[in-house]
Amino acid sequence: MTAPAAFTSPDDVAARLAAAGYLADEPVATTVFLAQALGKPLLVEGPAGTGKTELAKAVAAATGAGLLRLQCYEGLDEARALYEFNYKKQLLAIQAAPSDRAWQETHDDIFSAEFLLERPLLAAIRRPDPTVLLIDEADKADVEVEGLLLEVLSDYQVTIPELGTIAAVRRPFVVITSNAARELSEALKRRCLYLHLDYPTAERERAIVLARVPGIEASLAEQLVRTVAALRDLELKKAPSIAETIDWARTLLALGLDELDETAVARTLGVVLKHVSDQERAAAELGLRG
């Protein structure tokens, strides 16, 4: 845990994440620092497009750690999350075994580490180098996967019947993200630190735009983030994400627009709103002239 790259204070977190291209506000920096200091997994929840996955990537970049990603989906099982045996290779080994060899010997042979296919969870535990384990969109996975995560994340060890218990060489920094489509179990939440990542304040978002879109005028960025904030207020089907704000800024630059007036918004609204009903709604509420 105490690698040379470990964070020393919340300010250190903020500075190093900023160097990695992620502008963290004080609660984010403090929580990331605590997750590392306490050695606890960090559960990041919030609407889509507020930079949850980006945070994990930025932590990896800032600490020089490798990033392992487990993308959750409905039907994810142990074999995809933890490990499975490579049965094709096992079959070949059985076929290639000399005929006079005892079955027991072969059996022991084919259930060794050589035939193990490690999946992200096991890989994160076995890696000797600093690791950030990103468990993405945990709310998409079935409840059983949470049980699996509990086991892995409380002791950082995995038991494989044929091989015994594999304990973590070095505790990975675990980030679990969720869009809160489903409430995660209390047991999992208890073991994690919790960070709710909402859309950024206008000030922070403007700073993000200025950092990510070089060449944009500060006043245009200001107009842009205020307009995006107004759009997010409309209860759309899909509120614009930070990435879409950045896209919009780039679009305006590419079109050579230096002010965001009604016509400019009407022309480029497709960059941020991807549903017809959302666009109609925005046009009606913001008084755009089509």
Place this chain on the structure above:
Amino acid sequence: MASLVGRHAGFVAALREAGLPVSTAEGLDAVRALEFLDLMDRESVRAAYAATLVKRSAHRELFDTLFDLWFPAALGDGAGHVPGRPGRRLDGEGRPIPAALDPGVQARRRELADVLLDGDDAALRAFARDAVASYGRTPGQESWFSSGVLRALSPDTLMAGLLNAVLTGRDRGGLAERVARRTFRDRIARFERLVAGEVRRRIAEDTGVERTARLSVRPPLERLDFGRANRADLDRLRREVHPLARRLATRLAQRNRAGDRGRLDFRRTVRASLASGGVPLTTRHRPRRPHRPDLVILCDASDSVSAFAHFTLLLTFALREQFSRVRAFAFIDTTDEITKFFAPGADVAAAMTRMAREADLVWITGRSNYGHAIKVFEERYADAIGPRTSLLVLGDARSNYGELSLPVLEAMAGRARHAYWLNPEPRGLWDTGDSAASRYGAIVPMVECRNLDQLTSFVEELA
């Protein structure tokens, strides 16, 4: 209470009392977290407590209220207060001069306008603290009130001036004005919240933290009675209902997927077996055609359940977006189809006003009459319920002593694949007065559903 440990324990106890599930282990985590931080930095202490104790975003507001009470930002008048600044001036008879005529108040209003225009949160916080010190207590009053501050400074009326200041030379009524108006509305609301928090802190200093906490905390959103929800709560509820509706939709779709696999896909199985030397180790299957349930919602829209009706319509609306085939019906003493008002993508507020104006829900009395409503439904829309339909009835089963049409409902429930009834009344009140809860409940399984928690568990149990 003087020690840090005492304060921590009191804070955790208050969170629990307010309805947050804080375990002992989490409390210990919080203490361990504090060891790593600079305790003089109040915001990082707040972040540490939030990260370790609050695991649901809906609880955050409640947490912040209590945190501000237990770890107040200031004591007494606070460092920012200039003691020379008087509150309201009094006229000859000892009554305060009206704010509009008081030059001191007007000067403070201009100051507030500058702070709001600037958008500097720290300055706004300092201003709120100062304003409460000046106006939060009129002479002779014992306690602190935010109403005094808001009446004197009336931040709402600053809007026109603020807009003028930013919209110099640009045409009004357009995008720029709307965006600016929204920004200032948020800042004014923020100011009002800061004043309320500051007033709570002052009261807590006078009368004790625990007591103030109990008085100023509302139950968390998931336990809030639908019937007691105010407008802001309904807005928050609406946001919570959408994911639930999506889950309900998947649950109803999944119920039919017991046999997880479809027919054997012979070609893919053989192709997969090539890798293992012709031994079909894994069989491949065709994906099952997903079952698309039909949903018929029948909801009580009468006044006796108006807040619940508002909520059920929200739920209806959310479900309408999730299911491809939903038909929604509302009834008071007669029934009308409201599906068309709730088309996916429609505006929910607009849909409700249109429904109230156009839908034909009132037959004679305007009081809910389940018997007649059910009969009308069966006469006009009997074809809506078929063997693939899930029927969802939302209402309190109070029929004003009218007839109940039990056999008709029984026939309807018999034709449907599943039927459920969500009742917004506490279970203890069922069967009292004109409630026909258990008689309807005998036909259609009835579930008490008066807050988000209960709705969530209903959705969970469907699985």
